[in-house]
Amino acid sequence: MQIIDCENKDYTQVCKEVRTSEDVDVCLQNCLGQRYIGAGLNNKTIIIDGVPGNALGAYLDGANIEVKASVQDAVGDTMNAGKILVRGSSGDATGYAMRGGKIYIRDDAGYRTGIHMKAYKENFPIIMIGGKCGSFLGEYMAGGIIVVLNLKDEKQIVGNFTGVGMHGGKIFLRTSDLNANFPPQVKCEIATKEDIKEIEKYIVEYANDFDIDANKLLSSQYHILKPNSANPYKRLYTAH
Amino acid sequence: MAINMVEPLYEVSRNATRCINCRICEKECSNLVHSYDENLKAMISDETKCVNCHRCVVMCPTHALKIVKSDNCFRENANWTQDSIMTIYNQAQTGGVLLSSMGNPEPFPVYWDKILINASQVTNPSIDPLREPMETKTFLGAKVPDIKRDENGDIVNNLPPQIELSTPIMFSAMSYGSISYNAHSALAQAATKLGTLYNTGEGGLHKDFYKYGANTIVQIASGRFGVSKNFIEAGAAIEIKMGQGAKPGIGGHLPGTKVVEDVSKTRMIPEGSDAISPAPHHDIYSIEDLRQLVYSLKEASNYKKPVIVKIAAVHNVAVIASGVARSGADIIAIDGFRGGTGAAPTRIRDNVGIPIELALAAVDKRLRDEGIRDKVSIIVGGSIRNSSDIIKAIALGADACYIATSALIAMGCHMCRSCHLGRCNWGIATQRPDLTKRLDADEASQKLVNLVEAWTHEIKEMMGGMGINSIEALRGNRLMLRGIGLTEKELEILGIMHAGE
Structure with a gap:
């Protein structure tokens, strides 16, 4: 494993060292806001000590990234495959237009989490949030799964405008008392056993990653949000 | 009833x-x-x-x-x-909402038609392009003002990545989805034969067309359709679409009916599902945020590809372009309000944005005034209809032009402006198999090659007439232009004198 000390280095230097490292395993120490770490990589396991900057793992193509602290905005932007594990919270636009792979956040996520996520056949993105999320969760969502686990059992776990423009995918919210208004494009139901079966393996993996009890999470009640239609704007237009 | x-x-x-x-x-x-x-x-x-x-x-x-x-x-x-x-x-x-297609058809002034081109007489003799070498080769990308030398005095190549074009004409972004497979194939083949580039539009790149990568610009818009590591690396350049001349300020929407199996594969979304590109990139609210996307793409492509940022020509375009030039973009593409589209709300298409002629003149001046014109190349589009429009654009300061409507017409489009219906009888703006097969990709590509070759020859003739033998010497050479029937304000914005002056 190559150890890279990030102290007093800018992102171009850090990213270059990661990209050109001959080792598959790379450990970054003293990371402090360097952007784009792991951008587009497919063959690395990157462990980060400290707080990386924006766009961590953008266009990620199969690499694994583990962060021992929180991350900033746009983590996993347009990622394709791989896994990003965050032992803390994530900033805004987590998993923007993510098209595959997994982002597991231990604590909370900011605004616009999972915005424009989309799935296609074997490319199927998953975002798991341990705590709660800001507004615009799953905005324009077109595919994949977002799970908000609400590990602290709070009342308000999503903000305003959740699922606005959603036309694909599913959002699971672990709460029995859902305190939110949803837009007309979104259908909200209590998740059935079948529904939960779909996320079981991710919950087990998540619980394993963060050393928590999966059984408690699996036996809880979830609400599931789905789009009403795959063509939400069909009736909006008239030909001129 | x-x-x-x-x-x-x-x-x-x-x-x-x-x-x-x-x-x-x-x-x-x-x-x-x-x-x-x-x-x-x-x-x-x-x-x-x-x-x-x-x-x-x-x-x-x-x-x-x-x-x-x-x-x-x-x-x-x-x-x-x-x-x-x-x-x-x-x-x-x-x-x-009224939905229509192609560029603004309303009778706004077309400034190209109010600009005249110079020619030499007596002094500074004109040049015959059939007999003398005439250079239209164009390089797009950030230029560096300082020449660096190593200890032996040899020049160190510190030039950021460039696009090399045989002629300053490229095919502008049209997505696979909005136009057919055969139309895309024709554009890709023609760009390769001509030594220029075509643009994927925001719908991803079909697997069959990766082989034309050296002549491809891959486009990334707010919906990020079909964007993957392979896609980013597939082309000669990466274009971030911030705006489009036909519909500044709003996004794209490919109706589910056009998302047939093959389009769904390329966009990587399920068949029949709407493909919605929101108006903004939701991670971009400032020039600093744009810089983040620009550099994330540079990182992901290992700094080997120039990044183009495409914006619509709007009222404050000069200031916006200045910001874009400082965002790390290598090239700015500006799309005028007459630019085409496969579908746009009529009222937006017909009333939002400004003509490309004025936008180009304003942007070029602003960047020169700020001393950053070298940092970026400028591509303009939004209704380039012929070779003299291109000459005028280059003399106003453009490095190259984007053509799309002209390219569609070359392939057989009759400008019925009904692309949004998805029933194009010419097999271009449709995904219906019985219609798409009407367009022969090889024949269409030959027509595109013919058109661009003819225009390039006309450009050479007009350059020769001015006594100019290299497109570089025409670039920003506004002395070669005169306005006709324009007000003082218009002349001031265009930075040209009136005919007779």
């Missing part, structure tokens, strides 16, 4: 003595205008469905058909025109 206030805009004029009832027009018309009446033993037409695309006119073996503008009229009114009245009927009936 409510009355449907649809009145036909065109009449199908069928010459009965020529018509042989072969029913070819019926087979060719995807709008179902023509049919055969068994009782009358003759062809009849339902003109309310006609979009005036001329497919039947061209295919009629006996030339029995022509489409004429209906002389059916409302009471004359300079304010309440027929279109104003009929759009109200339409919206009162449907409650829908």
Whole structure:
């Protein structure tokens, strides 16, 4: 494993060292806001000590990234495959237009989490949030799964405008008392056993990653949000 | 029953003595205008469905058909025109947003047509491009003002990545989805033969076209359709679409009906699902945020590809372009308000944005005034109709031009402006297999090659006439232009003198 000390280095230097490292395993120490770490990589396991900057793992193509602290905005932007594990919270636009792979956040996520996520056949993105999320969760969502686990059992776990423009995918919210208004494009139901079966393996993996009890999470009640239609704007237009 | 206030805009004029009832027009018309009446033993037409695309006119073996503008009229009114009245009927009936296609058709001034080009007489002799070398080769990308040398005095190549074009004409972004597989294939083949580039648009890149990568610009828009590591690395350059001239300020929306199996594979979304690109990139709210996307793409492509940022020509375009130039973009593409589209709300298309001529002049001046013109190349599009438009654009400061509507017309488009219906009879703006097969990709690519070669030759002739033998010497050379019938303010913005001065 190559150890890279990030102290007093800018992102171009850090990213270059990661990209050109001959080792598959790379450990970054003293990371402090360097952007784009792991951008587009497919063959690395990157462990980060400290707080990386924006766009961590953008266009990620199969690499694994583990962060021992929180991350900033746009983590996993347009990622394709791989896994990003965050032992803390994530900033805004987590998993923007993510098209595959997994982002597991231990604590909370900011605004616009999972915005424009989309799935296609074997490319199927998953975002798991341990705590709660800001507004615009799953905005324009077109595919994949977002799970908000609400590990602290709070009342308000999503903000305003959740699922606005959603036309694909599913959002699971672990709460029995859902305190939110949803837009007309979104259908909200209590998740059935079948529904939960779909996320079981991710919950087990998540619980394993963060050393928590999966059984408690699996036996809880979830609400599931789905789009009403795959063509939400069909009736909006008239030909001129 | 409510009355449907649809009145036909065109009449199908069928010459009965020529018509042989072969029913070819019926087979060719995807709008179902023509049919055969068994009782009358003759062809009849339902003109309310006609979009005036001329497919039947061209295919009629006996030339029995022509489409004429209906002389059916409302009471004359300079304010309440027929279109104003009929759009109200339409919206009162449907409650829908008016949707139309292709560029702004309204009679706004076309500044290209009010600019004249210079030529040499007596002094500074003109050059004959048939006999003398004439350079149209163009390099796009950030230039560095300082030459660096190593300890031996040799020049160190510190030039950021460049695009090399044989001629300053590229094919502008049109997505696979908005146009057909064969149309994309024709553009890719033509760009390769010509030594220029075509642009994927925001719909991803079909697997069959990766082989044309060296002549491809891959585009990334807010929906990020089909964007993957392979896609980012596939082309010669990466374009971030911030805006489009036909619909500044709004996003894209490919209706589910056009997301057929193959389009779904390329966009990487399920078949039949709407492909929605929101108006903004939701991670970009500032120049700093744009810089983040630019550099994330540079990181992901290992700094080997120039990054283009495409913006629509809007009121503050010069200031915006200055910001874009400082975001790390290598190239700015500016799209004027006459730029085409596969679908845009009519009111936005016809009323939002400004002409490319004024936008280009303003941007070039602003960047020069700020001393950052070298940091970026400028591509302009938004209705480049011929080679003299290109000469004028380059003399106003553009490095290269984007053409799209012209390219579609070269492939057979008849400008019926009905792309949004998805029933293009010419096999271009449709995904219906029975229609897409009407466009022969090889033949269409040859037409594109012919067009660009002809224009390039015309550009050389006009350059030669001015005594200029390299496109570099024409760039930003506004002394070669004069305005005609323009106000002082217009001349000031264009940075040119009036004819006779």
